[in-house]
Amino acid sequence: MNLHEYQGKEILSSFGVRIQRGIVAQNAHEAVAAAKQLTQETGTSWHVIKAQVHAGGRGKGGGVKLAKNLKEVEAIAGQIIGMNLVTPQTSKEGKRVHQVLIAEDVYYPGPSETSEFYMSVLLNRGTGRNMIMYSTEGGMDIETVAEETPHLIFTEEIDPSVGLMPFQARRIAFNLGLSGNAFKEMTKFVSSLYTAYVKSDSSLFEINPVLKTSDDKIMAVDAKVTIDDNALYRHKDYVNLRDLREENPIEVEAKEVGLNYVDLDGNVGCMVNGAGLAMATMDLIKQAGGEPANFLDVGGTADAARVEAAFKIILKDPAVKAILINIFGGIVRCDRVAQGVIDAYKNMGTINVPIIVRLQGTNADIAKELIDSSGLDVQSAVEFQEAADKVQAVLA
C-alpha cells in the first residue's frame, strides 16, 4: 500500500524521525488556515505547497511551489488543487490533485550551508535482509545517480538477529561527510528511521531529500512510504490511510470481489488461474499479434460467480476487442469451469466481443464439448498454441 507524503511523514514522526512539518489542506481556504497555524507553531514565514499524489517527480510537473506570503499560499494552493499533475511517473493525462501539504520552509539561511542527501530502506532480495541505501546526491533521481555516478551510492545491510548497529549508523554519517552536531543528528536520524521501517512493516522508505539544515538539523523533507500489504492485519490504524482515489477504479472494484486484476493498455482481455500462467498468457497474446488489456488471476475456484465477476471487470475496459480465458484445471475440473463460463455468459445476456476459452487439465475434453454444444459465440481450445491461433484469427 502506497502512502501520501503527509501520511508517510506522520508515521516517521511517530517514531521520532525529524520531518519537515506540515498540515494537509483540501482547498485554498484550508491552505491559508494551515499556513497561519504552521507559522505559529514553527515560526516559518515562507511556505511550501506540495501536491499530494502517488507519483514521484512532482516538482518537475509544477506540483511543488514556494509561497512567500498568505496571498501566494491561497493562489498557489487554489491552482494546484484540482489540477491534473503530469510528472515523469504519471500517464500523459496526469493525476488529479485532491489535496496539498502546506509545509514549513526548511531552507532558511544560517551558520552553515544546507546539503541534501538520498536515503532509502528496502529489502535486498538477494540476501533476504533489509538494507539502507544512501547517497550524497540528494534531491536527484536516484536511477540517474546509479547510472552516472554509481560510486556515490552506498548500502548498509542489516543483520536481522541484531538489527541496525550504532557503528553502521556512524558509518553512514561519515560517508555522507558530516561532522559535529550534524553527524550526531544523522546517526539519530538513521536509527529512528530504521526503527520506523521495521515497526511499521514497511516494504519501502524513500527519503529524498534528507536535508541538513543551515543549523545542522537532519530531517526528512519528502517521504515515499510503502506498507507491506500482507502485514496490514497487524496495523489496523494504517488501513484507512489507503486513498482509493489514487488507484485505478477498475482495479479497486476487482479487489473488492476478490480478483487480482491489473489494468493494461491492450485490446485482448484475459482471465487466467494462477499468476505465472496469467503472465504467460499475456505474453502469448502479444505473440499472437494482440496486446494484453489486463492481468487477471481468478484464483483456484473458477465457478460461475467468479467467472461472471471477471467478465464484468474485463468488459469495463472499452478497448477490449476479444477475451481469452485460459484455465488449467487441476483440482478444479475443467467441465465445472466450462459450465461456469456458459452460465456466466447466459446471465450476462450478450457479450459483444469474441471469446476464446482454453481449458486444459482434468476433463478438458468434456469441457470442450460443453462449450462447443452450448450454442454460444464462444470458441474453445485445448492446447495453448491453438488458443493463440484463435486469438490471432479473431483479431485479423
Added chain:
Amino acid sequence: MSVLVNKNSKIIVQGFTGSEGTFHAGQMIEYGTNVVGGVTPGKGGQTHLDKPVFDTVKEAVDKVGADTTIIFVPPAFAADAIMEAADAGIKVIITITEGIPVADMIVASNYIKDKNCRLIGPNCPGVITPEEAKVGIMPGFVFKKGKVGIVSKSGTLTYEAADQVVKQGLGITTAIGIGGDPIIGTTTKEAVELLINDPETEAVVMIGEIGGQLEADAAHWYKESGSKKPVVGFIAGETAPAGRTMGHAGAIVGGSDDTAQAKKKIMRSCGIHVVDSPAEIGKKVAEVLR
C-alpha cells in the same frame, strides 16, 4: 533417483486439521504419498484422515520419524511454523502459504540458515516426484514419471509445462515449485543444481518470471558448472509493465536488469535453450533431448 521427496519421505502436514490442510493432505494420501501424521497445536492425540495428530513438530519427529513437512498454516503464523519445523530437525520444509509478511520471512530465513534443513517456498505449489510422493497442491495426474526435472516460480504454469512435456511422450523426475515471494528458501539456482546433479534427470525446465535475480544467478551457475545436461528456459511477464506487482508478491520489475527480456538474454548467453512462447516449452524439451 529423484530429488527432495520420494516414496521413503516421512511427511507431516502442519495445519493438518484446517480446511486447506485437510483437503490437500487427503489428495496427497490418495496419490500414495507417505503421510505419517500432522501437527495442529492443541489437537494432539486425535486422529485425522486416519493419521495421528501431534501438538508439536518435535513430537512428530520423535514419535513417527517425520523428516519432511508441508505447511498450510495461515500467513500470520506460517513463519513460526517454518522455524518450529527447522528447530525440530525436519530436513525438507515445504511452505504453501501465500501472503506471509516480508518482515516475518526475514526472521525465518535468518533463523533456519544454520539449521540442517531446506526450505521450499513459501507461496509455492510444492514438490512432486511422480509415482512416489506428491507434497503439494498440484494435480498429480498431470505429472507422469520420466527424465525431465522442472523448476518453477509458478503453480499453474508448472502444470502447463509438465503437461506439455508429458504430451511429447516424456515424463518428470521431480518438479519443484520454488514460489513467487520476494524471499524464498530454495533459489532457482539451488533447485536447478539439485536436478543437474540428479543422475536420473536428463534435462531441466526452468520457468521464471519478472523480478529479482534468481534466474540470472541460476544461468551463471549453469554456465560455470560446464554441465552438458540441456536446460530449457521460459520467463513469464514480457508484457508486464514496470513497477506493478503481477499477482506474485515478487513479480515486479524494479529496474532494467530484472525484466523478462534481460533475464532471457542472460540465460541464452549461458547456454540455456530459451523459448519465447509458453506454448513451446514441451516441444523444445523434446527437441533438445533428441
